[in-house]
Amino acid sequence: xxxxxxxxxxxxxxVSLFLxxxxxxxxxxxxxxASFAVERRRxxxxxxFPGSGSGxxxxxxxxxxxxxxxxxxxxxxxxxxxxxxxxLCMCPDGEQGITCPEPPGTxxxxxxxxxxxxxxxxxxxxxxxxxxSMAETANxxxxxxxxECQSAACEGTCVNxxxxxxxxxxxxxxxxxxxxxxxxxxxxxxxxxxxxxxxxVGSYRCSCRPGYHLHGNRHSCV
Numbered sequence: 001x002x003x004x005x006x007x008x009x010x011x012x013x014x015v016s017l018f019l020x021x022x023x024x025x026x027x028x029x030x031x032x033x034a035s036f037a038v039e040r041r042r043x044x045x046x047x048x049f050p051g052s053g054s055g056x057x058x059x060x061x062x063x064x065x066x067x068x069x070x071x072x073x074x075x076x077x078x079x080x081x082x083x084x085x086x087x088l089c090m091c092p093d094g095e096q097g098i099t100c101p102e103p104p105g106t107x108x109x110x111x112x113x114x115x116x117x118x119x120x121x122x123x124x125x126x127x128x129x130x131x132x133s134m135a136e137t138a139n140x141x142x143x144x145x146x147x148e149c150q151s152a153a154c155e156g157t158c159v160n161x162x163x164x165x166x167x168x169x170x171x172x173x174x175x176x177x178x179x180x181x182x183x184x185x186x187x188x189x190x191x192x193x194x195x196x197x198x199x200x201v202g203s204y205r206c207s208c209r210p211g212y213h214l215h216g217n218r219h220s221c222v
């Protein structure tokens with residue numbers, strides 16, 4: 001009996017060795033790799049899970065015409081460009097990236113800044129310079145000049161300028177150091193008279209030393 005038991009164990013080992021060899025390998029309830037490859041070629045190159053939903057691999061979607069997973073997806077959009085691979089855009093200027101900027105000028109005459117956060121980007125109008133206000137027009141966001149003369153406190157005349165304003169004073173007066181109020185201009189500092197000059201508000205008067213009289217031009221002495 002011990003001899004028969006040894007023979008039975010030897011036969012079982014041989015059967016086990018045969019089943020574990022390459023020639024004896026079996027695939028219970030599984031398709032052969034060759035048949036799966038044929039199915040991949042038949043339904044499209046980017047199929048990951050046939051039979052469950054669209055079955056498209058991440059970054060791809062079904063083409064409406066063929067029903068195959070051949071259209072790439074660009075999560076952030078390509079603007080005026082085209083999506084050539086998952087999250088890869090071909091832009092009109094020939095550059096490639098995850099997205100394409102909008103054509104210049106869509107934010108108005110002062111251009112755009114690209115504001116990005118967590119991978120998503122959007123164009124925003126630049127801040128208007130001092131003296132300008134932001135206004136939305138048919139052509140986009142534009143910066144328009146503010147008329148400061150509506151509220152500026154000029155003693156004389158207010159002149160609106162691009163981005164600011166200026167105060168002006170009438171004849172015989174000049175701007176004070178605060179650039180808003182006016183003060184009398186001392187015309188005598190320019191020595192318009194031959195002998196003596198007397199300043200007055202907005203004007204001046206010439207006179208002569210004893211023994212002379214004022215010429216008809218009101219400046220010279222004879």
